[in-house]
Amino acid sequence: MPTASPLIIALDYSSLNAALCMADRLDPLRCRVKVGKELFTRSGPEVLDALHGRGFEVFLDLKFHDIPNTVAGAVQAAAEQGVWMVNVHAGGGRRMMEAARQRLERHGLSTRLIAVTVLTSMEATDLAEVGIAASPAEQVERLAMLARDSGMDGVVCSAQEAARLQGLCGDSFLKVTPGIRPAFAEADDQQRVMSPAAAIAAGSTYLVVGRPVTQAQDPMAALEAIESELAAKV
Numbered sequence: 537m538p539t540a541s542p543l544i545i546a547l548d549y550s551s552l553n554a555a556l557c558m559a560d561r562l563d564p565l566r567c568r569v570k571v572g573k574e575l576f577t578r579s580g581p582e583v584l585d586a587l588h589g590r591g592f593e594v595f596l597d598l599k600f601h602d603i604p605n606t607v608a609g610a611v612q613a614a615a616e617q618g619v620w621m622v623n624v625h626a627g628g629g630r631r632m633m634e635a636a637r638q639r640l641e642r643h644g645l646s647t648r649l650i651a652v653t654v655l656t657s658m659e660a661t662d663l664a665e666v667g668i669a670a671s672p673a674e675q676v677e678r679l680a681m682l683a684r685d686s687g688m689d690g691v692v693c694s695a696q697e698a699a700r701l702q703g704l705c706g707d708s709f710l711k712v713t714p715g716i717r718p719a720f721a722e723a724d725d726q727q728r729v730m731s732p733a734a735a736i737a738a739g740s741t742y743l744v745v746g747r748p749v750t751q752a753q754d755p756m757a758a759l760e761a762i763e764s765e766l767a768a769k770v
């Protein structure tokens with residue numbers, strides 16, 4: 537039975553053991569989990585089997601960005617390992633995203649496929665340095681429309697852009713929002729942040745939360761504080 541919770545806990549750990557210790561304290565009925573580049577590079581697919589075995593739905597966050605054929609193969613490989621969601625970079629363009637979508641369809645794979653727009657660690661000056669004159673909000677909007685037209689199920693964006701995308705792309709287009717910072721947490725390297733309750737109110741479908749929980753002195757208390765904040769808003 538998939539959880540109704542919008543929370544995705546980022547298991548950004550440097551070892552399989554550390555990630556599974558955290559997972560063992562979490563409840564698959566109350567959250568999903570995310571496996572990213574560091575953990576996957578260290579542990580390989582074993583971590584996916586271990587998390588699936590514990591009943592978690594897994595977002596495999598490897599942000600594929602390459603030529604269409606390579607990305608299509610990587611997305612197929614992820615989906616065949618049973619992950620719930622996988623992502624690519626929208627900046628890889630229409631042909632790359634369409635190839636990934638077609639590959640999943642051809643093999644009857646139902647893994648959710650989403651595209652990263654503008655990383656939540658970036659602000660306008662970072663975009664300017666890589667030659668993008670648009671504001672983060674404008675660039676997110678552009679890439680979200682391209683992602684939608686290229687067959688993506690949704691996008692990764694900051695919650696600050698979620699309300700605008702809700703209007704443009706509709707309810708069923710997933711808005712997966714990292715950069716979630718409850719009042720008790722530091723921003724760390726995130727630039728475009730929002731609190732859990734504000735993010736849901738803005739139209740986020742899923743909230744990706746890492747360090748505010750995983751680096752907290754008491755991770756379970758931090759998670760419960762976020763759950764209470766969300767429950768108070770319902």
Ligand SMILES: O=C(O)c1cc(=O)[nH]c(=O)n1[C@@H]1O[C@H](COP(=O)(O)O)[C@@H](O)[C@H]1O
Nearest residue numbers: 546572597654655656692714744745746747
């Ligand atoms: O695709 C992602 O998950 C992602 C995209 C993005 O724009 N920003 C972003 O922070 N993330 C991921 O979301 C998680 C956020 O973690 P914390 O900043 O620790 O809450 C990390 O695992 C990032 O890799």
